[in-house]
Amino acid sequence: MSSVRKTETIPQWKQEEVDELVDFIDSYASVGVVGMAGIPSKQLQSMRRDLHGSAELRMSRNTLVTRALEEVNQGVEELTQYVNGQVALIGTNDNPFGLFQQLEASKTPAPINAGEVAPNDIVIPEGDTGVDPGPFVGELQTIGAAARIQEGSIQVTEDSKVLEEGEVVDDDLANVLTELGIEPKEVGLDLKGVYSEGVLFEPDELEIDVEEYRADIQSAAAAARNLSINAEYPTAQTAGSLIAKAAGDAKAVGLFAEIESPDVVPDLISKADAQLRAVATQVEDEDALPEELQGVEAAPAPTEESAADEETDEEEQADEEEAAEEPDDTDEDEDGDGGEGLGEMFG
Secondary structure, eight states: OOOOOOOOOOOHHHHHHHHHHHHHHHTOSEEEEEEOTTOOHHHHHHHHHHHTTTEEEEOOOHHHHHHHHHHHOTTGGGGGGGOOSSEEEEEESSOHHHHHHHHHHTOEEEOOOTTOBOSSOEEEOSEEOOOOSSTHHHHHHHTTOOEEEETTEEEEOSOEEEEOTTOBOOHHHHHHHHHHTOOOEEESOEEEEEEETTEEEOHHHHOOOHHHHHHHHHHHHHHHHHHHHHTTOOOTTTHHHHHHHHHHHHHHHHHHHTOOOTTTHHHHHHHHHHHHHHHHTTOSOGGGSOGGGTTOOOOOOOOHHHHHHHHHHHHHHHHHHHHHHSOOOHHHHHHOSSSSHHHHHHO
8 A cells, every 4th residue: 555645835925934034044143032922012112123223023923933944954943942932033143142131131120910920039128118008008918018007108117028939929919019119020032042153052151241251351361471471481462571571680690790781881880889889988087088989878789689670660661562552442342243352252
């Protein structure tokens, strides 16, 4: 008995939609899936306007989005695992870190309704509720808040946690929160995953402290520079300091060995002059001294330590000159939309 293979066909309008989704996916360097559940239409439109110029949203049926991702292949089909519920595709030529930060920054506080799950612990803060004495104090106490009538209004006497993260909000709590104007949740586009340059990123991999990361890189760069100098390993960044250090060391040796080098002679003369003055101060009969040495005070002679100080000064001067020669590209890193370094990584 022979089996007949059935070829799946889809309506023309669906194929056209899939083709458009494929074009959308192919047109961006980074493509992700975002959750849109619970976002009011007005706020969604506002978010789309805020994204204009940096990212684009594309909504469609989940089955068609999945088909388009699989059709593109090239690794982007890994995003299909996030295509469930109310979601949309998001495309950007920014890097995933910059996209994540932008979406997180666009989230806004919103009230929570009965039946929803608390995204975090819900706390009613200590202070005056601004509500006149009445039944509302009982409502606060019912949900577990420390409340009393005081000074002509209802006061919450201490920070009161009324619901833990993951618990369901009931009608009583939802009404109290609405009355107090407390908005315990954030509404915004929730990035579920993003595919960029052959790598799939999830939110926990993108949620980093930029300033801490920047400080870590600066600390590592400083440590590497110190290691290069201490190990006397020349690089483009440390050659100037190493040369200055070597010059200072050579000068200290020349001064100690009294080598009559043009670079050392002035210091040797100063050293001899200081020694002569020191001897002159030991002579009790000043008339026995040449006139130019009568009444003089001893001057400190140049030592290896002073030569080392000069070495340090020369090294610092070399660092300053090196820094002055380097182009100031801070603005370029902050304003540019490409390139290497932190500006490229975080957008």
